[in-house]
Structures are given as C-alpha cells and as structure tokens.
Amino acid sequence: MSELFDHYPSLIQKYGVKELFSGNANIPNFSQKSLKIAGLLTCIQFLIPSCKEFSDRSGNMAPFVEIPNNNSFKPIKYIIGSISKDDFIEDLFILLISVVGTDYYKKFIKKTGSSNFTTEDILILNEDPELQEYIDLMAWFALIRLFLESVYFYFNPENHNLKNPLQ
Template identity: 40%
Template sequence: MALHILVQNSQKEDLELGIFRLRDQLNNPQLTELLESYPDLIQEYPLEKLLSGKIAINNASEQDVKTAGLLSCLLLLIHFYFDFDNGNLPQSKADDLNQFDSIKYIVNAITSEECIHELFLLVLSVIGIDYFEKYQEKIKDPDFVLKQTIGFDNDPEMDEHIDMMVWFALARLFIESIFIYYHRSYESKNNQP
C-alpha cells in the first residue's frame, strides 16, 4: 500500500520512455547494443559484476557496461512493480516469490544511493552543468510550482531539458520507493519466526 501511494502518480510508460530518451540522448551505439543484449548478459554474468562494469564485453567500455546494467535494472524494476501492481502477472504464491526474489536480487546488487547517483551523472552528462545550475537556481524560487504549471514556454533556456529533469525526479521517487519498500519487506519476512 505504501509503495503504491508513493508512486501512484507515476506511469510505467513515462518511466520507461524516459530511460529510452536518456539512452538516445547519450547517443552511444555501443550502449544501445549492450542494452539490447542485456537479457543474455544477465544470465551469463553476476549482476554485481555487470553493475560495476568490470567485465570485458565486446570491447565495450567499463562505463558503457555499467550504464547498460543500471538502465536494465531500472527497466526490470519498473516491469516487476507495475505489472504486478496492475494485476498483469499471475497471482500465485510461487509467482509472488519469484517476483520478490528478482526484485530482491536487484535491490541487493546496488544501493538506492548508488543507483540515483549514477543516474544523476548520466542525466548531467546530457543536460550539462550550466543547465543544472540554472535549474537549481530556478527551483529556489518560491513561485516555481506556479511557473512550472504555466510552463517554461517563455524561457527557452529552461524548456530545453525540463522534460529530462522532471523524468529524473520521477525516476528518483520510484527508485527510493522501491528500495524502501522491498528492503522493509525483506527484513520483515526474515524476522518472522
């Protein structure tokens, strides 16, 4: 219930689309190729190694392997949460356990802080430090919510990357919610006699 409340305004498609937009804006064919082959890679290598990037794969850079791991994990978390929450997955105890084990596997492979930090660095590489500093300055304004509601149409400088910043805020909320919920669930399941 608590996780549903925290992410109730988010949409699966918005989160997924943001990941693919980020991938496209990074404009890295090697990263795209790694993301497409990730289902095979995750069966071949431990997730922790993939997330560290310290695996030689098709001459890919360590950062590309790490980024592909992060984005793939986010896509899986989105899939598991929203499909389960919307009743799209079969409802049996075995399915619940498999879903929980898959999420637990991801949550135990990386911390929410590492996940958010790495995602922020990717977003920052797209939007640039100058834009981020201007964005930070704008959100200090107490009327920011009203101005955001009206839109940044009159401020082309801010309009350029606002979708990416809004997506990052949504993704961060989702990541924190998933990690809080599943760490708590894991601990409470292990503490039962």
C-alpha cells in the same frame, strides 16, 4: 549503446548482474561507464513494469507480508541487493549531468530552487527557452528518483510493521 542493450540479456547470463552494475565486467568494445549505464537503465526497465504486480485490485500496494510469495520479488530483491539506492541514484545523477551538462543543471536548479515553487511556475518552465531542451529529462530523473526511493523503502522489511501490516 543500442548494441549493448541488444546483447544485455546474454551479457547478464555470462557475467552476472553485480559485475555489470559495477562496470567491472571486462567486455571488449564497451567502456565501464557504458556497462554501468546499461545496467542501471535495464534495472529501471525491469522495476517499473514489475511493480504493478505488487498492487491489489484497487491499485493499492499489497501488504508486504504477501510480497515474498510473488514471483517478481526475487529479481527485485536481487537488484536492490546488487546496488545500493544511493549508488543507483548517484550513478543516474551522473548520467543525467553527462547528458544535460552542469550549466543546464545549475540553471534548472536555480529556477526551481525556490521553496515557493508553484504549479504556475512549472507551466512557465515549459515555456522557458533556456530550459526547453532537457526539461522532460530533468522531470524524468526526479520521478525516477522518487520511484527508486519508494522501491527501496517498500522492499526493505525493516520499514514494515509485520505484526500490523496496515501501519
């Protein structure tokens, strides 16, 4: 997989982002699954640091009406136009399950599925021997999912009141 990441910029130029996201690019020695995973992780690597460019000096998100003038908007618009949020999250979920396994995931959900889940419960999970191995990965997935939901929401003009940008 690291070889794929090393060559990913040149692969994007040769095949295009949409082909790589779909896994339909026919690249010798790489499976469709590996291409999709590399594409998704590359998008996350781009999205996370670029989003800081959309905040003002006090750390609040800039009004949406100012975003189209930002140079980082075009690549983000291209990414979110190339893969739907649901597909992005589903593919990341499949990646997560393939790493942790369904048994681990079920144990994690069973232990965190209570609606009364508290901060103390989170601290107990850190000490749970059954969940020790992948607890950080599971938390990472939850944070990335929230991040993707917010990116897709924020960069969709339908979610903004352009007459009154503060709403």
